[in-house]
Amino acid sequence: MNNRITVAKTAGFCFGVDRAVNMVYDLSNQNKKVCTLGPIIHNPQLVEDLSKKGVSIISSPEEAQKDDTIVIRSHGVGKEVYDNLTKLNLNYVDATCPFVAKIHRIVREKSLQGYTIIIAGDKNHPEVLGIKGHSVTETYVIKDEQELLECLKVLKNFGKTDIILVAQTTYNTKIWSECIKSAKKVCTNLIFFDTICNATNERQAEAVSLAKKSDLMIVVGGKESSNTKKLKDVCEKYTTTHLIETADELFNLPISNYETIGVTAGASTPAYIIKEVIKTMSEILNQEENFALLFEQSLETEKLYNGKRVKGIVTTIAPNEVHVDIGAKQAGIIPRDELSENPDLKSSDIVSVGDEIELIVLKVNDQEGIVTLSKKRCDAQAAFEEVKKAYEEGKVLTGTITNVVKGGVLVLYNNTKVFIPASQVSDKRVEDLTTVLKQEVSFKILEVNERRGRALGSVKAVINENKKAVEEKFWADIEVGKQYKGEVKSLTSYGAFVDLGGVDGMIHITELAWTKIKHPSEVVNVGDVVEVYVKDLDKEKHRISLGYKKTEDNPWVKFENEYKVGDVVKVKIVSFTSYGAFATIIPGIDGLIHISQIANQRVEKIEEILEIGQEVEAKIIDINLDEKRVSLSMRALLPEEDQKIAKEEQAVEEE
Ligand code: SF4
Numbered sequence: 001m002n003n004r005i006t007v008a009k010t011a012g013f014c015f016g017v018d019r020a021v022n023m024v025y026d027l028s029n030q031n032k033k034v035c036t037l038g039p040i041i042h043n044p045q046l047v048e049d050l051s052k053k054g055v056s057i058i059s060s061p062e063e064a065q066k067d068d069t070i071v072i073r074s075h076g077v078g079k080e081v082y083d084n085l086t087k088l089n090l091n092y093v094d095a096t097c098p099f100v101a102k103i104h105r106i107v108r109e110k111s112l113q114g115y116t117i118i119i120a121g122d123k124n125h126p127e128v129l130g131i132k133g134h135s136v137t138e139t140y141v142i143k144d145e146q147e148l149l150e151c152l153k154v155l156k157n158f159g160k161t162d163i164i165l166v167a168q169t170t171y172n173t174k175i176w177s178e179c180i181k182s183a184k185k186v187c188t189n190l191i192f193f194d195t196i197c198n199a200t201n202e203r204q205a206e207a208v209s210l211a212k213k214s215d216l217m218i219v220v221g222g223k224e225s226s227n228t229k230k231l232k233d234v235c236e237k238y239t240t241t242h243l244i245e246t247a248d249e250l251f252n253l254p255i256s257n258y259e260t261i262g263v264t265a266g267a268s269t270p271a272y273i274i275k276e277v278i279k280t281m282s283e284i285l286n287q288e289e290n291f292a293l294l295f296e297q298s299l300e301t302e303k304l305y306n307g308k309r310v311k312g313i314v315t316t317i318a319p320n321e322v323h324v325d326i327g328a329k330q331a332g333i334i335p336r337d338e339l340s341e342n343p344d345l346k347s348s349d350i351v352s353v354g355d356e357i358e359l360i361v362l363k364v365n366d367q368e369g370i371v372t373l374s375k376k377r378c379d380a381q382a383a384f385e386e387v388k389k390a391y392e393e394g395k396v397l398t399g400t401i402t403n404v405v406k407g408g409v410l411v412l413y414n415n416t417k418v419f420i421p422a423s424q425v426s427d428k429r430v431e432d433l434t435t436v437l438k439q440e441v442s443f444k445i446l447e448v449n450e451r452r453g454r455a456l457g458s459v460k461a462v463i464n465e466n467k468k469a470v471e472e473k474f475w476a477d478i479e480v481g482k483q484y485k486g487e488v489k490s491l492t493s494y495g496a497f498v499d500l501g502g503v504d505g506m507i508h509i510t511e512l513a514w515t516k517i518k519h520p521s522e523v524v525n526v527g528d529v530v531e532v533y534v535k536d537l538d539k540e541k542h543r544i545s546l547g548y549k550k551t552e553d554n555p556w557v558k559f560e561n562e563y564k565v566g567d568v569v570k571v572k573i574v575s576f577t578s579y580g581a582f583a584t585i586i587p588g589i590d591g592l593i594h595i596s597q598i599a600n601q602r603v604e605k606i607e608e609i610l611e612i613g614q615e616v617e618a619k620i621i622d623i624n625l626d627e628k629r630v631s632l633s634m635r636a637l638l639p640e641e642d643q644k645i646a647k648e649e650q651a652v653e654e655e
Contacts, residue, residue, distance in 0.1 A: 003256065003285050005278070006214065008264035010206045012274055014199035015330055016097030017041055017267060020074040023095045028053045032069045037061070037081070038126065040073050040095075043222065043268045061085050069093060075126040076100040078133015079108070098331070098370060099197045100127055103166050104134040106193050110164045111137040115191070118142060118151060120179055121168025128168050145178045152187050161189045169197035198315035200227060200267065202325055204234050207264045211235040214262035216255065219243045220277050221266030228266030235264070246273065247280035256285055304328060304371055308361045309378065314351045322347055322375075324359065330371045338362065338374035341402070341415045351375075358382075376415045383414035387455045391445035396462055398442050404433045411443060411457060418443065424458035427467070470502040478503075478544070480534050488528045496520045498532055498546060505544030507532060512548055514555050515588045523548075555588030556628060562586075565620050571632060573614045576606050583618065583632060591630035593618055600638050 013021065020040055027034045028050070035056040039047050047057070061084045064070050069091045072081070076096035085092045096104070107117055116138045121128040123141040132139050138160075142148040148165075155163060165183065167176055173196055183190050211217045217235040221228030223245055235241040239262075242253055255261060261281070265274050304310070304326075312324030312332050322339060324332040337343075340350050351357060359373040360381075390397050399413035401420075408421040420443060422433060430436060444465075447456040486498035486505070495508045507530075512523040524530060536545040551557060563569065563585070571583035571591065580594040595603050603609060610616070622631035 003259055003261060005261045005263060005281060005285075006210060007274070007278065008203070008206045008210055008262065009327055010199070010203040011220070011263065011265040012267070012269050012271055013041075014197070014203075014267055016074040016099060016197070016199070019097070020071070020095035021046070021270070023093055024050060024055055024071050025053075027069055027071065027093060028055055033065070033067050034071060035064060035068045036071045036073055037077060038073055038075075040071065041268050041270075042225070043270060045273065046268075046270045061088055061090055064088070064090050066090070071095050074100065076104060076130040077126075078130050079104075080133055081130075096130075097169070097197075099169050099195070100130070103131050103169070103193075103195045106164070106166060106195070107131055107139075108134045108136075110191075111135040111139070114162060116140075116155060116160050116163045118148065118163060118165045119168065120148065120165060120171050120176060125168060127170075131166065131168070142179075144175055145182050148179045148183055149186065152183060152190075156187070161187070163187060163190050165190060165192040166195045167193075169195060170200055171196050173201060194316060194318060196316065198323065198325070202315065203227075203264070203267065204231060207231050207262075208234050208238065210262035210264060211238040211241065214239050214258075214260045216258035216260070217241040217262045217264070218250075218253075218255075218277065218281075219264055219266070220274055221245070221269040225266045225268055228269070231264055231266060235262075244277065247276040250277065250280050250284060255281060304330070304361050304364045306361055306363060310359050310361060310373070312357055312359050312373065314353050314355045314357065317347050317351065317353060319347065322351055324357070324373065326359070326371065326373070328371065330364065332359070332371050332373050334359065334373045334375055338372075338376055340376050341380070341412055341417070342400075379415035381416075383416035384453055384455070387413065387416060387418060387445055388448050388450070391448045391455070394444065396442050396444055397457070398440060401436050401439050401441060404437065409433055409436065411441060416455075418445065418455045418457040420457050420459060424460045427460050427463040467502055474501060474503045475539055475542070478534060478537060478539075480537060483531065483533045484546075485529060485531055488524050488526050488530060490526060491520045491524070493519060496524050498530060500532075500544070503542070503544070505532065505534070505537075505546040507546045507548045511535070511546070514549055514553060555586055556625065559586060559589045559630075560625060563620060563623070565623055567620045568617055568637065569620060569632075570615055571618050573610050573612055573616065575612070576610075581606055581610050583616070585620075585630065585632075589630065591618070591620070591632040593632045593634055597621070597631075597633035597635045600635055 024034060024036060024040050033054065035058045037058060039057055040050065041047070058064055058070070061070065061081065070085065072092060072094045074095055074097040111117055114137065117135045117140070119128055119131055119139065119141045121141060122143065128141055132141065140151050142151050152163070176194070176196060180192055217239050219228060219232045219235060219241060221231070221243065223243060228243065232241050232243040244250065263277065310326045312326040314322060315325050316323040320336050322334045324334060326332040336347060339347055357375055358378045359375055360378045361371055362374050363372040365372070387397070397413050399411040399418065401409045402412045402417070403410040408419055409425060410417040411420055422430065425433065425436060441459045442462045443457040443459045444461045445455050445457050446461070449455070484500045486500045488496050489499045489504060490497045495506045496512065497504045497506050509517065509520055512520055517523060530548065532546040532548050534544060535547040537543065569585050571585050573581050573583050574590060575582045580592050581598065582590045582592055584590050595606060598606065598609055616634055617637055618632035618634050619636040620630060621633045621636060
């Protein structure tokens with residue numbers, strides 16, 4: 001049978017333990033007298049191996065000799081221990097896992113600010129004791145949701161509301177979620193830091209995935225190790241699983257009967273034990289070469305270097321950083337400002353736990369076991385490719401103006417920034433570019449500089465294109481008589497220009513009112529929305545004459561409807577001529593009082609009887625609508641006798 005074996009990438013030490021163990025071996029190889037504060041790891045074979053190299057175990061700094069180099073293990077210790085080491089003037093190397101050290105920093109800082117500290121975890125675990133030892137204020141350890149609620153109740157009774165909650169790195173994620181959910185309901189001020197390290201969860205997740213694909217799973221590790229037993233439990237739900245402590249146990253198993261074999265190992269299983277298991281397997285299955293190669297590949301961390309593109313799975317989202325598993329021994333960390341160019345977004349708006357994302361390596365810190373990564377730079381590279389494509393295809397992109405820079409603004413498009421010169425920010429001049437900040441704009445790419453990774457865009461080009469399209473449609477639709485609602489854009493002495501939706505038309509001054517006006521502003525103002533209709537148009541010259549006056553407002557229509565011959569009206573004298581006086585009946589309609597119709601005697605000078613602005617009563621004696629003439633008579637209102645005399649006098653004169 002052609003057996004196939006797969007070794008889990010997460011088999012064995014997590015990076016924190018790996019780093020601590022390597023530190024001890026390094027110091028020992030430098031011929032230093034090394035002792036560890038407690039066993040470096042709970043693995044008898046490894047502790048024995050170190051013991052053979054002269055590495056001893058002490059339980060407190062006081063037990064150390066002056067020439068000892070003391071190693072603080074990955075669980076970390078309280079501040080008092082550091083103080084003691086300094087006081088006793090002892091050499092020490094701190095192998096505290098960076099994830100644990102981070103909790104120390106949070107607890108120290110917040111307790112100094114007066115916060116009460118609650119730690120979710122096992123109160124007897126050395127890591128929890130160490131975390132507690134960095135607090136200067138009241139500190140409580142709770143094991144689950146119920147204990148947390150009781151603790152919060154007591155604190156509330158004592159008026160304590162400034163509280164922070166942290167978790168032991170190996171705390172159960174499900175219980176943690178329950179704790180947060182319940183705590184938020186009773187304590188709105190609670191600040192919580194998700195300090196759980198996902199190394200254990202990731203190891204189990206990979207073991208499950210491997211078990212699903214394998215006919216047989218071999219879990220390597222101490223039979224008393226709780227995390228190794230847990231690995232066996234999760235694997236045997238999916239396939240036949242055996243837990244072995246050493247390679248010898250393989251001889252009692254029918255491994256050659258299985259075609260696909262998966263191998264994983266607990267967190268405290270040293271690599272050499274895993275290697276021994278693989279080697280023995282290869283001997284049993286007569287596939288030494290293949291398995292040796294496979295083993296080397298499984299243990300070898302993929303070479304990481306600055307600028308390398310990697311894929312990672314989001315494991316934890318904290319306010320200032322996101323942790324990702326990049327399949328390496330080192331922990332992958334994306335600082336918040338390397339997550340996205342948009343500072344307004346929260347980390348959780350950008351990624352979710354479980355997301356697979358592309359990243360660029362910024363820095364590899366082997367000493368701390370950390371790889372600093374950037375998502376935004378990776379996204380920027382991808383976005384720049386899109387920008388290039390948009391340039392080639394003349395496509396319109398949409399982005400947000402984020403910065404005002406010398407000569408223009410920067411538009412953020414998918415984590416890449418495009419420069420828009422001030423002259424291209426709009427179709428009109430923008431005096432103060434800060435007024436366009438945070439605006440979403442559509443733009444086209446005018447230039448791409450691949451070597452410098454820069455692009456130049458224009459918002460104006462898109463506005464002008466849109467305008468052109470609107471204009472084309474407008475001219476296709478317009479016809480004489482069509483009505484529009486438009487905004488008055490400007491006034492001149494001869495008319496008003498109205499925006500009909502991208503195209504301007506003009507209302508001539510004579511079209512603005514039925515009465516004579518001196519300036520269009522007597523009727524309309526800039527900004528007014530008016531209803532107009534197309535009177536005339538020239539599509540070639542793009543000229544539109546608009547009508548504005550309404551028939552119902554025509555004073556002749558009104559006059560015809562409301563007045564008739566014989567009516568007596570109050571009129572106002574507006575002008576004189578040699579043959580009579582004109583008087584306004586209603587606005588827009590002036591009637592003539594002939595000189596012979598002013599008085600019952602001969603009138604030499606009209607001005608001696610009437611004056612401009614004077615209001616008099618007159619009778620309508622004739623209406624000629626065709627010629628738009630109205631004749632009035634003041635004399636017709638004189639008493640009958642006077643009229644008779646006047647008529648006689650007139651007849652004599654005419655003889
Ligand atoms: S915090 Fe995580 S990486 Fe560090 S020692 Fe603990 S399990 Fe390992």
